[in-house]
Amino acid sequence: MNTPRIRRLWQRAWQAWLQRQPRTDQHTLTLNNLYVWPTRSGWMLAVVLGLLLVGSINYQLNLGYALTFALAGAAAASVWTAHANLAGARLRARVPDIVFAGQAALTSVELDGNDKRPRWALTLRWLDEAEARPAWADIAGAEPVSVAMPWTPPRRGRWPLPPLLIETRYPLGIVRVWSVWRPTATVLVAPAPETHAPALPPPAPASVEGSCHGRGADADGQEVRPYRDGDAPCRILWRKAAQHPDEPSQWPVRSDSTPTAEGPLWLNESDCGHRDPEARRARLCAWVLQADTAGLRYGLRVGTATVPPDQGHVHRHRCLEVLACA
Known part of the structure; x- marks a missing residue:
């Protein structure tokens, strides 16, 4: 199996999918843009449930059946709870007026639950930085929550914000519910000023005496x-x-x-x-x-x-x- 080639094909398909996502001023999490996938713990739980079911069938264990279906029911309920933890929330981004090259643009992402339901253990991360530290947030009530998300642009110019990933594994950590947002906001990056610049050049002569x-x-x-x-x-x-x-x-x-x-x-x-x-x-x-x-x-x-x-x-x-x- 050519693992590097498979990885390149996967990265190419992933980038193509990202580019198809439209840029928007705000991002509302709905059934159309929320995705669910098991975590490693979820896959392990599925394997354990399969073994419990096979053992219960083989040995005709009624308590084994009860344990298996109780755990499966709890896992199914956690999938619905995790999805509801994100569904309906809304994201907005606020960027600084201007930053200098090499500095981090401290972007503020506002999370609004759109209702009074609490939303727990939300994780946000920029997708263009492999080693970017994620930020965690909880929405305890109806008031929006602001999350500081620093991002370092590559060089001077006007740069759009990279795609933002929001996800949750609440409550059991066996599934990962996630969505990707491409903000329309841009960051203006000026050149980094020279550290020890010389004095200012002399002014031009005045066109009118005494101006x-x-x-x-x-x-x-x-x-x-x-x-x-x-x-x-x-x-x-x-x-x-x-x-x-x-x-x-x-x-x-x-x-x-x-x-x-x-x-x-x-x-x-x-x-x-x-x-x-x-x-x-x-x-x-x-x-x-x-x-x-x-x-x-x-x-x-x-x-x-x-x-x-x-x-x-x-x-x-x-x-x-x-x-x-x-």
Whole structure:
């Protein structure tokens, strides 16, 4: 028997079956998508029941008949109970806005029983990770239960969640009732930022003298003072302040009489100094995080994509999305 070949054929058939399952926003467990299969303990119980039945027939043991059919009845009842433990439940998934390459996306799977019946010993596991640790959950009442399911995407980009397996072996562990769900939710994976990235590049010259949006340049020849609460962001010398992003007291602030002549900061792929495209994106990602932490108004140019200068959480997310998918 060619065991590796049989295993490959089985894996191919299994993957083909998975691909035929539609992706949905939520997954309701019904008769159409719940499957029942005996466990090893179930097969052993079947063998023992067969031996008990043969012995009872051979020796005409009435107590043997009673024991055999009592155990068989309990096993049959456990199959119905295990199926009812999952039937009618509903699953939803919530994913984080964005993660960085190499980090686990902490997905939250919400289990809703749809009724007040308790559901015990539920197991969830991602199917694309052979050594993924399963998560266990119980639904004690009508309130939904959230289960944290970490999943590590392979690399940067926008990735759909892998198939999720939910199963139960409650109450006796002799059968396995299971179902597979393919969520429609996707995870945005940005490049992992460079660990020791250099300082931000200098801003472009301002098109209009005295423009407030472009302020924050070199302090040479200018009157500066330490930052105080309430200072306008356009008076902070952001190139210097970026060296101490977590220490506002170290930020130099331009005095009211000091003129400015700098425009918005442009983060260009050509300024990264790396030949490797992934290394360039890692540096750009680090620069985006630095500029966002410093409150700068910045733009991004990578490949054929251009993000106009802006600032704020939405702009940061847009830049990271471009770096993830460009």
